[in-house]
Amino acid sequence: MALSHTVEQGEFLSKIALNYGIDDYRLIWNHPENVVLKTKRKNPNILLPGDSLFIPDAQHKEAAILTGNRHHFRLISMQLKIRFKLNDVSARALADKACDLEIEGVKSQLTSDAEGLLEQTIRATDENAQLLIVEQDKHIRIHIGHLDPIEERTGQVARLNNLGYGGGHMSGQDEGQYLMAVEEFQCDHNLKVDGICGDRTQAKLVEIHGC
Numbered sequence: 001m002a003l004s005h006t007v008e009q010g011e012f013l014s015k016i017a018l019n020y021g022i023d024d025y026r027l028i029w030n031h032p033e034n035v036v037l038k039t040k041r042k043n044p045n046i047l048l049p050g051d052s053l054f055i056p057d058a059q060h061k062e063a064a065i066l067t068g069n070r071h072h073f074r075l076i077s078m079q080l081k082i083r084f085k086l087n088d089v090s091a092r093a094l095a096d097k098a099c100d101l102e103i104e105g106v107k108s109q110l111t112s113d114a115e116g117l118l119e120q121t122i123r124a125t126d127e128n129a130q131l132l133i134v135e136q137d138k139h140i141r142i143h144i145g146h147l148d149p150i151e152e153r154t155g156q157v158a159r160l161n162n163l164g165y166g167g168g169h170m171s172g173q174d175e176g177q178y179l180m181a182v183e184e185f186q187c188d189h190n191l192k193v194d195g196i197c198g199d200r201t202q203a204k205l206v207e208i209h210g211c
Contacts, residue, residue, distance in 0.1 A: 006051070013053075014124040028054070046148070048149050079121055083117065099131055103120070103126050126144055185201070
């Protein structure tokens, strides 16, 4: 029976699909009932709490086999990855930095590449992570799936904070701090410095932030 799902904070489409027994999130994302949301949000991994998704019935497959024989079935699943880019205060890449990444109690040792990039495969059920840059003894808490869309104020503040501009609290109460952060970002990237996070500033934020 098809359902409607209201997105909650921390949810992204791969996690939602798994909870409904659907292995491929594209069966939901590409459904005609979701075309309006797909056009609005663009990225299935960046949804806003309150967004409504149509969930089609899970598809069940059948296979005819002979008894008494051994049969092999291969399940094709899509891998999820989490990516980080490490920069210093001057926006220069932190290359060859040893890092410890802990996701839901499972630890991995990673080293940033020449562009400061780190990458790790995750599960759709993973929610919390912590990144330690060993040399700097700097701990960064990661809330997986909590990034809001760029057209929302909370999404702009989160990206500004992640990039080191200090956009204020996610509640949006720090209007002066948010305004200064937007202006500083605009100044650094040759945009019109007006403190308004319009289409061009939003597009640049997504480009620099990576999503």
